[in-house]
Amino acid sequence: xxxxxxxxxxxxxxxxxxxxxxxxxxxxxxxxxxxxxxxxxxxxxxxxxxxxxxxxxxxxxxxxxxxxxxxxxxxxxxxxxxxxxxxxxxxxxxxxxxxxxxxxxxxxxxxxxxxxxxxxxxxxxxxxxxxxxxxxxxxxxxxxxxxxxxxxxxxxxxxxxxxxxxxxxxxxxxxxxxxxxxxxxxxxxxxxxxxxxxxxxxxxxxxxxxxxxxxxxxxxxxxxxxxxxxxxxxxxxxxxxxxxxxxxxxxxxxxxxxxxxxxxxxxxxxxxxxxxxxxxxxxxxxxxxxxxxxxx
Amino acid sequence: xxxxxxxxxxxxxxxxxxxxxxxxxxxxxxxxxxxxxxxxxxxxxxxxxxxxxxxxxxxxxxxxxxxxxxxxxxxxxxxxxxxxxxxxxxxxxxxxxxxxxxxxxxxxxxxxxxxxxxxxxxxxxxxxxxxxxxxxxxxxxxxxxxxxxxxxxxxxxxxxxxxxxxxxxxxxxxxxxxxxxxxxxxxxxxxxxxxxxxxxxxxxxxxxxxxxxxxxxxxxxxxxxxxxxxxxxxxxxxxxxxxxxxxxxxxxxxxxxxxxxxxxxxxxxxxxxxxxxxxxxxxxxxxxxxxxxxxx
Numbered sequence: 001x002x003x004x005x006x007x008x009x010x011x012x013x014x015x016x017x018x019x020x021x022x023x024x025x026x027x028x029x030x031x032x033x034x035x036x037x038x039x040x041x042x043x044x045x046x047x048x049x050x051x052x053x054x055x056x057x058x059x060x061x062x063x064x065x066x067x068x069x070x071x072x073x074x075x076x077x078x079x080x081x082x083x084x085x086x087x088x089x090x091x092x093x094x095x096x097x098x099x100x101x102x103x104x105x106x107x108x109x110x111x112x113x114x115x116x117x118x119x120x121x122x123x124x125x126x127x128x129x130x131x132x133x134x135x136x137x138x139x140x141x142x143x144x145x146x147x148x149x150x151x152x153x154x155x156x157x158x159x160x161x162x163x164x165x166x167x168x169x170x171x172x173x174x175x176x177x178x179x180x181x182x183x184x185x186x187x188x189x190x191x192x193x194x195x196x197x198x199x200x201x202x203x204x205x206x207x208x209x210x211x212x213x214x215x216x217x218x219x220x221x222x223x224x225x226x227x228x229x230x231x232x233x234x235x236x237x238x239x240x241x242x243x244x245x246x247x248x249x250x251x252x253x254x255x256x257x258x259x260x261x262x263x264x265x266x267x268x269x270x271x272x273x274x275x276x277x278x279x280x281x282x283x284x285x286x287x288x289x290x291x292x293x294x295x296x
Numbered sequence: 297x298x299x300x301x302x303x304x305x306x307x308x309x310x311x312x313x314x315x316x317x318x319x320x321x322x323x324x325x326x327x328x329x330x331x332x333x334x335x336x337x338x339x340x341x342x343x344x345x346x347x348x349x350x351x352x353x354x355x356x357x358x359x360x361x362x363x364x365x366x367x368x369x370x371x372x373x374x375x376x377x378x379x380x381x382x383x384x385x386x387x388x389x390x391x392x393x394x395x396x397x398x399x400x401x402x403x404x405x406x407x408x409x410x411x412x413x414x415x416x417x418x419x420x421x422x423x424x425x426x427x428x429x430x431x432x433x434x435x436x437x438x439x440x441x442x443x444x445x446x447x448x449x450x451x452x453x454x455x456x457x458x459x460x461x462x463x464x465x466x467x468x469x470x471x472x473x474x475x476x477x478x479x480x481x482x483x484x485x486x487x488x489x490x491x492x493x494x495x496x497x498x499x500x501x502x503x504x505x506x507x508x509x510x511x512x513x514x515x516x517x518x519x520x521x522x523x524x525x526x527x528x529x530x531x532x533x534x535x536x537x538x539x540x541x542x543x544x545x546x547x548x549x550x551x552x553x554x555x556x557x558x559x560x561x562x563x564x565x566x567x568x569x570x571x572x573x574x575x576x577x578x579x580x581x582x583x584x585x586x587x588x589x590x591x592x
Binding site for chain 1: 433434435452453455481483490493494496497498500501502503504505506507508509510511512513514515517518519520521522523524525526527528529530531532533534536537539540543544547550551553554556557558559560561563564565568569571573576577579580581582583584586587588589590591592
């Protein structure tokens with residue numbers, strides 16, 4: 001891969017995440033004018049919303065916007081597919097032939113095994129393309145480009161689920177772009193391991209937040225909030241179409257984590273019910289110590 | 297009640313919350329030296345830890361520390377009982393006779409009905425005292441005075457569960473002190489309503505956070521966290537003795553909220569299991585809209 005400064009990076013889908021990635025890659029460097037050292041030479045974007053492209057272009061976030069992917073892709077040395085899982089494979093199938101020879105292609109889908117296997121299969125038919133599945137672990141309430149300014153990448157996690165045939169220099173190149181965007185830890189693992197852990201840290205948490213809002217109907221309840229309720233339920237303001245997709249795409253793993261959680265909840269409930277102070281104390285102390293041993 | 301500047305406020309228990317209240321009431325005003333306008337003239341504190349008192353005194357947070365409540369209470373026009381529920385009633389029983397005539401007494405217990413009824417009964421035997429139960433809706437990880445700097449009162453909720461015989465001028469006086477500490481909304485309600493709502497916004501959330509940590513054993517899991525898991529489980533680093541008390545003191549209400557939550561979780565789980573996309577979408581959209589209508 002050429003130095004980033006000579007590369008054209010294309011972002012397919014200028015929504016919440018695509019917009020945030022464009023802003024992070026395109027933001028000005030120390031001098032406040034030219035881009036950061038290591039930033040892509042040119043930043044292109046495709047979106048179906050002409051107005052979104054115009055706004056991004058006017059704000060100097062992207063160098064050029066395309067309503068037609070077939071026009072953008074042939075220019076792009078690197079492509080970020082910032083699409084919902086359901087549209088990802090359709091997109092790669094339709095535009096397969098348009099990707100530039102030798103392009104590095106990556107995605108941001110929150111489920112990897114099913115979605116990426118299919119996208120990879122399609123892109124593989126072009127054996128000159130190097131598809132490296134990825135998942136930036138950041139988000140924000142709301143949807144679309146207009147909310148993308150709320151997404152904060154600083155110090156956040158980024159998961160990569162590389163494929164055996166990925167070219168090491170491309171993997172290194174992608175990691176440099178990821179750090180340029182401000183991410184902290186970059187973790188490499190398998191798609192299966194990703195999907196299992198994400199079902200716990202992300203999907204289960206969203207299901208819990210949704211259930212917590214679902215089971216109460218007093219919108220004035222936050223008068224009685226001390227921060228915990230607000231923190232636990234903020235993510236209930238979710239991108240509904242995307243999260244329903246993620247839940248169903250990763251259904252079996254999510255369901256098994258829900259069952260695990262229900263078992264733990266049931267165990268603690270039983271200790272409260274019987275008023276077993278010593279055992280409840282021991283259990284909560286173990287929980288406190290385990291959480292204290294975690295980052296974040 | 298005299299103007300605050302002529303009052304002595306005594307804090308019984310200089311732990312996480314007592315320490316935070318002392319710091320908030322005693323912090324310097326605009327000139328950086330003397331206290332804020334409306335601050336108590338003198339700030340006293342009792343604690344069983346001599347070292348804690350010495351540290352607070354040395355830092356200029358309190359004017360005087362007492363290891364013996366019997367020495368402090370006769371000086372105090374206003375007393376904040378910053379004790380765990382279990383010690384609150386014992387303290388009021390033991391030191392009942394030492395409170396200053398006409399003193400305004402308040403507490404910070406997270407359960408009001410049972411605890412305050414008993415404390416009130418004891419203090420009532422001194423019909424010159426005015427006990428106004430309260431609950432500052434703020435906290436922090438950790439325990440004790442050494443962690444009290446982490447507690448942030450700014451804009452937070454404060455619940456008061458006044459008794460019919462409370463003197464209006466004392467209630468107004470206490471509200472002024474609460475606002476002086478930086479709290480935002482002050483809500484007055486009954487002890488029963490408080491306990492029911494807190495079981496949902498606070499205790500249920502702590503039970504959920506604890507269960508979420510309890511059901512996983514990978515301390516490296518935060519490598520896969522995008523913020524939601526961290527936000528949902530931070531409160532699992534709880535003050536174990538106090539929270540076990542709160543759970544058991546408010547057991548019936550907490551159990552009924554846990555059951556409600558389990559029902560909602562079960563409903564959403566069923567929709568994921570059957571893959572009922574339209575109903576799941578409708579349910580999550582309703583959740584998103586309800587949460588968006590809430591503050592915080």
